[in-house]
Amino acid sequence: MSITHELMIAGFGGQGVLFAGKILSYAGLLAGKEVSWLPSYGPEMRGGTANINVMISDTMIGSPIIDNPTMLVAMNQPSLEKFEKDVKKDGIIIVDSTLIPIKVKRTDVKAFYIPSTKLAEDEGIKGLANMIMVGKITKELGIFDLEVVKVATSKSIPERKQDLLAYNLKAIEIGYNFIEG
Amino acid sequence: MTIVYERPKALTDTVTHYCPGCTHGIIHRLVAEVIDELGIEDHCVGVAPVGCAVFAYNYFECDMAQAAHGRAPAVATGIKRANPANIVFTYQGDGDLAAIGTAETVHAAARGENITIVFVNNAIYGMTGGQMAPTTMPGQITQTSPYGRDPKLAGYPIKVCEMLAKVDGTTYAERVSVDSVKSVKNAKRAIKKAFEYQIAGKGFSIVEVLSTCSTNWGLEPVEALEWLRKNMIPYYPLGVYKDKGASE
Amino acid sequence: MAEKVLMKGNEAIAEAAIMAGCRHFFGYPITPQTELAAFMSKRLPKLGGTYLQAESEVAAINMVYGASAAGVRAMTSSSSPGLSLKSEGLSYLAGSDLPAVVVNIQRGGPGLGGIRPSQADYFHATRSTGHGDFHLIVLAPNTVQEMFDLTIEAFELADKYRVTAMILGDGMLGQVMEPVDISRAGNVKTFPKEWALTGTQGKRSKNIVNSLYLEAEELEMLNLKRYEKYAEVGKSARTDNYLTEDADVIVVAYGICARIAKNAINEARKNGVKAGLIRPVTLWPFPKEQMKAAAATAKAFVVVEMSMGQMVEDVELSIRCSRPVILCNRTGGMVPTNEAVISAIMEADRTERS
Numbered sequence: 001m002s003i004t005h006e007l008m009i010a011g012f013g014g015q016g017v018l019f020a021g022k023i024l025s026y027a028g029l030l031a032g033k034e035v036s037w038l039p040s041y042g043p044e045m046r047g048g049t050a051n052i053n054v055m056i057s058d059t060m061i062g063s064p065i066i067d068n069p070t071m072l073v074a075m076n077q078p079s080l081e082k083f084e085k086d087v088k089k090d091g092i093i094i095v096d097s098t099l100i101p102i103k104v105k106r107t108d109v110k111a112f113y114i115p116s117t118k119l120a121e122d123e124g125i126k127g128l129a130n131m132i133m134v135g136k137i138t139k140e141l142g143i144f145d146l147e148v149v150k151v152a153t154s155k156s157i158p159e160r161k162q163d164l165l166a167y168n169l170k171a172i173e174i175g176y177n178f179i180e181g
Numbered sequence: 182m183t184i185v186y187e188r189p190k191a192l193t194d195t196v197t198h199y200c201p202g203c204t205h206g207i208i209h210r211l212v213a214e215v216i217d218e219l220g221i222e223d224h225c226v227g228v229a230p231v232g233c234a235v236f237a238y239n240y241f242e243c244d245m246a247q248a249a250h251g252r253a254p255a256v257a258t259g260i261k262r263a264n265p266a267n268i269v270f271t272y273q274g275d276g277d278l279a280a281i282g283t284a285e286t287v288h289a290a291a292r293g294e295n296i297t298i299v300f301v302n303n304a305i306y307g308m309t310g311g312q313m314a315p316t317t318m319p320g321q322i323t324q325t326s327p328y329g330r331d332p333k334l335a336g337y338p339i340k341v342c343e344m345l346a347k348v349d350g351t352t353y354a355e356r357v358s359v360d361s362v363k364s365v366k367n368a369k370r371a372i373k374k375a376f377e378y379q380i381a382g383k384g385f386s387i388v389e390v391l392s393t394c395s396t397n398w399g400l401e402p403v404e405a406l407e408w409l410r411k412n413m414i415p416y417y418p419l420g421v422y423k424d425k426g427a428s429e
Numbered sequence: 430m431a432e433k434v435l436m437k438g439n440e441a442i443a444e445a446a447i448m449a450g451c452r453h454f455f456g457y458p459i460t461p462q463t464e465l466a467a468f469m470s471k472r473l474p475k476l477g478g479t480y481l482q483a484e485s486e487v488a489a490i491n492m493v494y495g496a497s498a499a500g501v502r503a504m505t506s507s508s509s510p511g512l513s514l515k516s517e518g519l520s521y522l523a524g525s526d527l528p529a530v531v532v533n534i535q536r537g538g539p540g541l542g543g544i545r546p547s548q549a550d551y552f553h554a555t556r557s558t559g560h561g562d563f564h565l566i567v568l569a570p571n572t573v574q575e576m577f578d579l580t581i582e583a584f585e586l587a588d589k590y591r592v593t594a595m596i597l598g599d600g601m602l603g604q605v606m607e608p609v610d611i612s613r614a615g616n617v618k619t620f621p622k623e624w625a626l627t628g629t630q631g632k633r634s635k636n637i638v639n640s641l642y643l644e645a646e647e648l649e650m651l652n653l654k655r656y657e658k659y660a661e662v663g664k665s666a667r668t669d670n671y672l673t674e675d676a677d678v679i680v681v682a683y684g685i686c687a688r689i690a691k692n693a694i695n696e697a698r699k700n701g702v703k704a705g706l707i708r709p710v711t712l713w714p715f716p717k718e719q720m721k722a723a724a725a726t727a728k729a730f731v732v733v734e735m736s737m738g739q740m741v742e743d744v745e746l747s748i749r750c751s752r753p754v755i756l757c758n759r760t761g762g763m764v765p766t767n768e769a770v771i772s773a774i775m776e777a778d779r780t781e782r783s
Contacts, residue, residue, distance in 0.1 A: 039604055223629050223631040259495020260499040
């Protein structure tokens with residue numbers, strides 16, 4: 001039985017949700033899976049809503065559009081409010097608890113709370129909450145190794161920004177190793 | 182026996198469709214003589230416009246493209262960018278260049294596109310039977326300005342050389358006429374310079390040639406030349422409007 | 430196996446164009462095809478080619494006309510409103526029998542419309558891309574890999590037949606990122622262009638590229654000849670079929686709609702409905718024979734498209750309305766849902782076999 005992971009990461013434009021999705025798609029590709037990455041955003045470059053549909057599958061992907069994600073990553077409150085109802089039963093919702101004060105209402109899904117934005121600020125890597133989420137997603141997906149994600153990250157960061165790679169990798173590790181307490 | 186006059190090699194021996202007394206024939210000949218003298222016939226590509234000169238592709242003895250109305254500078258850009266070693270010129274009338282093709286003209290100049298434009302200004306749409314052109318002068322009567330061009334209603338004519346001289350990318354802009362033997366010789370000098378600049382890679386050149394349309398002006402050919410001198414030259418002064426190439 | 434790279438659809442088209450030998454791109458910025466132009470502006474100068482941002486869509490297509498006339502592989506890309514402007518140049522390209530590749534990453538219309546994906550330019554692409562009697566070859570990819578593959582094919586077909594080949598995508602296919610195997614480019618076919626305006630070089634008589642023919646008899650003759658060529662092209666109409674052998678309901682969809690339809694067909698089959706998909710890969714020529722063949726065994730058709738119903742007319746014409754054809758559509762940038770397609774399939778399955 002083939003498994004298709006349908007991952008939706010949603011937030012404001014500028015939070016890096018598209019890039020986070022790209023890293024995960026790339027990791028899927030490196031892990032030998034079929035992948036697709038489909039963005040949806042408004043015309044404004046910053047501040048509008050942005051969400052990314054990432055599919056990772058063992059078999060050919062049909063439509064790249066995700067109506068019912070198996071995993072929702074909400075990086076702002078409107079995204080959680082808008083997409084919570086769409087998540088598949090027994091699916092996963094990951095919430096940035098720094099920016100979202102409310103809780104997941106559904107009881108038929110597994111909810112994780114991670115203060116990604118605050119963690120990034122505390123660790124001196126402000127702006128990399130998205131990469132902390134990449135680490136957390138990798139952990140909860142459990143379909144490829146952290147190392148694969150790191151390779152994908154290094155391949156996705158353009159040459160002139162390679163000096164930022166270490167910060168990105170650090171962020172991923174923070175997310176991967178985060179324990180809710 | 183010495184041959185003192187013959188058809189330039191760069192002109193085909195096709196009989197042109199131009200009206201008797203039309204100065205297009207002279208301007209075609211000048212371009213062809215320049216092509217001969219510069220020895221560029223074998224790597225020259227011309228672009229014909231829409232308008233009276235639409236059949237120019239039949240008259241020049243070199244590779245020729247026919248462009249959509251006003252798009253000759255864009256087509257020439259494509260040809261030149263594909264094979265930069267070729268010498269590419271457009272031959273356009275006033276409606277083609279200064280109305281429907283204004284954007285293509287201005288932006289080819291702005292890019293400093295290394296092409297040569299021969300712009301024939303006769304202040305009227307000839308091919309379609311004498312309508313008001315972008316260069317029709319205030320007060321001038323045409324089929325579509327039957328009471329004379331009223332700038333309040335129809336705006337003012339476009340002075341192409343003056344306009345393009347202000348564009349940084351323009352290398353050379355000169356206005357000449359073909360109303361007399363002397364002015365014809367001068368026009369040839371200017372056209373030759375515009376081709377030489379392209380050969381030297383100096384960029385965008387345009388030569389505006391004041392021309393007659395005796396048919397649509399309703400004048401005898403000699404009267405038309407006189408009309409050009411009396412009416413057009415004062416409004417469109419002859420001379421060099423820009424010559425960046427001279428100082429380079 | 431060659432290493433796959435993750436690319437956006439728009440980028441895959443650009444990469445393929447470069448691999449097909451295209452070194453001349455003329456464009457004008459418009460959402461949602463911008464990545465294509467950006468990719469070209471980055472790559473072409475390094476390859477000694479030309480990326481030129483034109484002053485208008487009109488100028489861009491006419492620059493393509495010039496470059497193509499000069500014998501090189503040239504391309505432009507745009508989105509719906511831009512194609513309206515390019516119509517003039519497309520007609521002249523056809524009238525002068527020049528090859529070119531044009532991309533339309535469609536968005537919702539009419540007018541300025543929106544920037545969400547659409548298929549509302551189907552008629553424009555296949556029926557009336559400009560004034561006069563002519564056709565483009567219209568190719569409709571449905572994956573990023575296919576955007577790559579079909580772009581290479583577009584350059585080959587354009588040169589082979591001296592026609593414009595259009596890649597008709599949509600905003601979603603332009604933006605989606607998927608793995609692409611670029612080693613599939615293989616040996617790209619090229620064709621001699623003895624008609625090109627390269628300068629005579631003293632070796633031949635002059636060439637003329639022209640679309641003006643004032644003698645009606647001559648113009649008619651040329652049009653008839655061009656349509657003989659189109660008839661030849663028509664033989665290569667092609668589809669990609671999925672589960673059609675035993676299908677009672679045939680879904681016809683192209684581009685992204687075909688992928689949605691495939692999911693819906695799988696769902697319908699789980700519910701015992703024998704549905705199958707015919708995906709036209711060439712929209713012009715339209716695969717009429719394939720439709721006719723399917724009509725012999727299917728009891729009804731469903732057409733899924735992102736327009737008010739354009740391709741549906743070609744399906745009805747192809748099968749001479751011999752079977753019911755149900756339209757399942759969205760417009761204005763909306764995308765048909767899986768559920769909507771499933772219910773259309775169910776409705777089609779309820780029709781009596783005639």
